[in-house]
Amino acid sequence: MSVEYTEEEKSVINNFDKLDSNYWNSDLEHLKTIRSKIRKYYLEVLDNKCCYCQMLKQENHGSTWDVEHILPKALYPRYMFELTNLSVSCKECNQAKLDKEICTKPIKAYPRTGNNIKIVHPNFDIYKDHIKVVMAPDGKIFHTPLNGSKKARETIVACNLFRFQEEAFGKENSYKKSVSDKLSEVFASMNFENLTEDQRKIAIKTAVECIFN
Numbered sequence: 695m696s697v698e699y700t701e702e703e704k705s706v707i708n709n710f711d712k713l714d715s716n717y718w719n720s721d722l723e724h725l726k727t728i729r730s731k732i733r734k735y736y737l738e739v740l741d742n743k744c745c746y747c748q749m750l751k752q753e754n755h756g757s758t759w760d761v762e763h764i765l766p767k768a769l770y771p772r773y774m775f776e777l778t779n780l781s782v783s784c785k786e787c788n789q790a791k792l793d794k795e796i797c798t799k800p801i802k803a804y805p806r807t808g809n810n811i812k813i814v815h816p817n818f819d820i821y822k823d824h825i826k827v828v829m830a831p832d833g834k835i836f837h838t839p840l841n842g843s844k845k846a847r848e849t850i851v852a853c854n855l856f857r858f859q860e861e862a863f864g865k866e867n868s869y870k871k872s873v874s875d876k877l878s879e880v881f882a883s884m885n886f887e888n889l890t891e892d893q894r895k896i897a898i899k900t901a902v903e904c905i906f907n
């Protein structure tokens with residue numbers, strides 16, 4: 695599976711001077727179809743999920759989501775059409791990440807692995823190895839780093855995935871309330887009051903796992 699371009703589209707790509715990042719959004723003929731082909735391709739690859747927050751795209755029209763330049767086009771215009779540097783992200787992640795530098799050191803060619811990339815690279819790294827999308831009992835989701843993943847933490851900061859936590863732990867504390875209700879329920883079923891100290895520790899661990907798995 696790949697993106698197939700027409701001859702006209704190929705020439706628009708080949709004519710790019712690799713310097714001016716505004717080229718991407720210029721009204722040049724054929725650019726629109728190039729962008730939409732890339733968007734369609736990555737929506738399929740990602741199963742209609744944002745490459746950074748994994749939120750499901752529920753609208754059917756393409757206008758609300760952006761083609762994402764993983765190494766930002768403002769800093770790396772030369773990789774504007776490099777397929778490995780492209781993905782699809784929701785508006786919020788895209789706008790939060792914007793032109794942030796994500797390489798840990800200067801590069802001469804497009805990287806072949808995620809090793810020197812600060813964030814979880816959608817095409818090199820396996821998302822699930824770094825970030826766990828937790829669903830709270832009330833159905834709201836938020837993101838936590840797995841195994842202390844530094845890439846996860848960098849992604850959460852760069853794409854402002856904190857916004858999900860704000861929503862989940864919101865003002866009304868709906869999340870806290872639902873967790874504490876659920877915990878009380880689990881502890882009651884375990885007869886927590888009558889457990890020894892050691893048994894309680896195990897019970898707490900089990901209860902937390904019950905809730906977040």
Ligand SMILES: [Zn+2]
Nearest residue numbers: 744747784787
């Ligand atoms: Zn997103």
